[in-house]
Amino acid sequence: MSHAANALRPPKSPSLLIAPKEYNATFIDQLNGVLRLYFNRIDTTFQALVGTDDTGGGRFLRFAYGAVSDFTNQTLSGANTPQAVTFDTEDLTNGVSLPSSSKLTITTSPGIYNIHWSGELKNTSAGTEDARYWVKLNGVNVAGTSNRISVPLKHGAVDGHIVGSCSYLISLEKDDYVEFWWEADSTAISLETQASGGGYPSTPSTSATVTFVSALME
Numbered sequence: 001m002s003h004a005a006n007a008l009r010p011p012k013s014p015s016l017l018i019a020p021k022e023y024n025a026t027f028i029d030q031l032n033g034v035l036r037l038y039f040n041r042i043d044t045t046f047q048a049l050v051g052t053d054d055t056g057g058g059r060f061l062r063f064a065y066g067a068v069s070d071f072t073n074q075t076l077s078g079a080n081t082p083q084a085v086t087f088d089t090e091d092l093t094n095g096v097s098l099p100s101s102s103k104l105t106i107t108t109s110p111g112i113y114n115i116h117w118s119g120e121l122k123n124t125s126a127g128t129e130d131a132r133y134w135v136k137l138n139g140v141n142v143a144g145t146s147n148r149i150s151v152p153l154k155h156g157a158v159d160g161h162i163v164g165s166c167s168y169l170i171s172l173e174k175d176d177y178v179e180f181w182w183e184a185d186s187t188a189i190s191l192e193t194q195a196s197g198g199g200y201p202s203t204p205s206t207s208a209t210v211t212f213v214s215a216l217m218e
Contacts, residue, residue: 011041063212064108066096069204074191076184085119085133085180085191085206096210103177104210110174112214116167117180119206123151123160125188133164133182141181142170151189161192171216180208 014034020027049060068087077083084102095108106113115135123129128150135145145168152160170178182191193205 009045011038011045014038062094064095064106064111064113064210065212066093066098066104066210067091067207068093068098068104068209069207070191071193071202071204073193074205076182076187076189079186080183082181082183084136085117085182085208087206087208089204091207095212099177102179104179104208105177106172106174106210108174109212110172110176110216111212112169112216113172114167114169114211114213115178115208116165116211117206117208118163118165119182119191120193120203121149121151121162121164122190122192123186123188124154124190125160125186126154128153128160129184129186129189131164131182131184131189133166133180135166135168135170136179136181137170137172138176139179142168151184159192169213178210180206 014037016034017027017031019031067090069089069091070085070087072086072088074086086101087098088101090098095106097105097107099105104115117133117135119133121131130148130150132146132148134147135142145166147164147166149162149164151162154160172178191205194203196202
């Protein structure tokens, strides 16, 4: 079934008949027919919007969202040197775009958005190393979004691994963009992707989502 067939069609106000000066049963029947059709359409639209016990609600609601990921290993140019996390794959997007490798941009309605990031941090050092990651809005650090994580040391021939993640609610306007930045105390830290193997799928080095939560309060 096509998306057009599933589209929600809001009812249009009916063109009401002009009433005669004197009571006319035929006119009343015609008027009731017009109003009955209109209210039936309102009821059908409302039921389609909120759903039923079988279908659930929100079937026709289309909010902005974006999901991106990266399948390359990302390394640091230097210790304690901030750089942007980059992405090479748009997994799912609607009203959110990736015009450059790092900027998740709102292309539709302003609102409150949930932004989430996760990264597969690897440590090739024989000692535990700290990494930090945070959010930028339109190129400016967002206060209170910095996170620090200790990446386990290499043990034997196995590199240390840990998943870093964060999630925030942020007010965004149309054309605003968010970025995720990171740094570490050592260049032994990287964001690592892994190919599929055995019974598990491939692992992105990093992934992020942007999801519409609510309209802005007036």
